[in-house]
Amino acid sequence: MDAVAGASVSSSSARLRPCPRPRRIGNVAPATVRRRSRRRAVTCAAAADADVVGLFDAAKLTVDRFVESGMVVGLGSGPASGLAIQYLGTRLRRGSLTGILGIPSSTISASEAEKAGIQVSSYEEGTQIDFAFTDADIIEEDTMTAVIGRRKTESGEPSFMVEKGIVKSADKLAFIIGHEKYVKGIEGSIPVLVKSANWIDTAEEIDDLFLGDAEVWRRPSIGTAGPLGGDFPLVTKEGHHVLDVIFTTPIPDLGKVAESLEKIAGVVDHGIVSSIP
Numbered sequence: 001m002d003a004v005a006g007a008s009v010s011s012s013s014a015r016l017r018p019c020p021r022p023r024r025i026g027n028v029a030p031a032t033v034r035r036r037s038r039r040r041a042v043t044c045a046a047a048a049d050a051d052v053v054g055l056f057d058a059a060k061l062t063v064d065r066f067v068e069s070g071m072v073v074g075l076g077s078g079p080a081s082g083l084a085i086q087y088l089g090t091r092l093r094r095g096s097l098t099g100i101l102g103i104p105s106s107t108i109s110a111s112e113a114e115k116a117g118i119q120v121s122s123y124e125e126g127t128q129i130d131f132a133f134t135d136a137d138i139i140e141e142d143t144m145t146a147v148i149g150r151r152k153t154e155s156g157e158p159s160f161m162v163e164k165g166i167v168k169s170a171d172k173l174a175f176i177i178g179h180e181k182y183v184k185g186i187e188g189s190i191p192v193l194v195k196s197a198n199w200i201d202t203a204e205e206i207d208d209l210f211l212g213d214a215e216v217w218r219r220p221s222i223g224t225a226g227p228l229g230g231d232f233p234l235v236t237k238e239g240h241h242v243l244d245v246i247f248t249t250p251i252p253d254l255g256k257v258a259e260s261l262e263k264i265a266g267v268v269d270h271g272i273v274s275s276i277p
Contacts, residue, residue, distance in 0.1 A: 052083070054178065059084035062133050062174045063091060070099040072127075074166035075113055075120075076134020077106040078151065080176035084133050085109060089116025103129055105163035123162055123169075132170035134163055136273075138181045138188065145254045146175055149191035149271030150244075160191060160271045161236075167273055185250030191219070191271040192243045192261055199241050202266030203227075206245055209260055214247045240268055 062084055067073060075085055091097040102118040104110035113120045136146040149160025167173050194202045199218070207216045218229030219242040225233075234242050251257055258272040 052079075055080040055176065056083045056087070058176050059133075060087050062176055063088050066131050066133075066172060066174060067091075067097060067100070068130075069097050071130040072101045072103060074123075074129045074132025074134070074170050075102045075104045075109045075118070076132065076166075076176075077109050077163055078135025078176075080135050081109060081133060082112050084176060085112045085116050085118065089113075089118055092117060103127060103132075103166055105134065105166050123166055125165065127166075127169055129166060129170040131172045131174070132167050133174040133176055134167060136175040136177050136181065137271075138183060138186050139175060139177060140186055140254050141182060141184050143255060143274070145258075146273045147186065147188075147190060147254070147271050148273055149242075150189055161193060161269055164269065164271070164273055186254055187247050187250055189244040189246045190257065190261075192245055193236070193240050193268040193270065194243055195266045195268060196235065196239050196241055198266060199243075202264060203243055205264050205266075206243065206261070209264070210245065210247070210257075213249055213251075214245050217244050217246060218242070219244055 059080055067088065073088070075081065085102075088097070088100065088102075092100060100118060102113045102120045103123045104113055104120055105123070110120055134148065136148055137150040139146045148163055192206065203216045203218065207214075210216075215227070217225070217227045219234045220230045221232045221234040223230065223232070225231075229241070236242070245261075254272060255274055258270060258274065261267050261270050261272075
């Protein structure tokens, strides 16, 4: 409770500023929330450590601070989002929140919501969402641009397409992360959804675009594989493939990477979420 009570909330009418590292209260590092004044307020609830206790404090803060009765809430995917879903269910059972409709971003979050006793509905394009929370694989400090979709779900089906649609539809959005995922120079993979027809040509064009900075691998449905995805490449229910564009050096500008990917024929979507519409 000290972590929730000790959390600091700041706002800015000019531009989104990064979440500061939290001040410790005793042996507990409080979660921290930042927001900016605009219709679509983007926030960051960050735990000091990526352990369950720290993430649960941030998950509780997210629900207590931003969820109100009668809201349509986007339910994200990942460990922290799972904790937030559980706590949201607890608030509903206690009666301190009522009339919540959850929009799950994956089969896993839908299952967690059902166990928590949250009424849910499927996401459809154009759905009005009052508030959404989700995990982020990593967040760029200066811009609050996030990467989602690195995690492979148990079913193998990537969830970032629905997850991205939900967070972009929400009036308010919170990422729940540990501070180690809040960095200045982002490295690692960017998931890219591509059409199955001529996917190799698309992969080669992406590879040429980031030559020397990244490798392009097709994601397998099981196990690990090389650039071609092995004998069991992942195919989404829409018939698309997922390419992991793996950057081996820090990315100077994640937003420019998103813009470049969107110009390539055959690219359907990617896991980069910008905090600015």
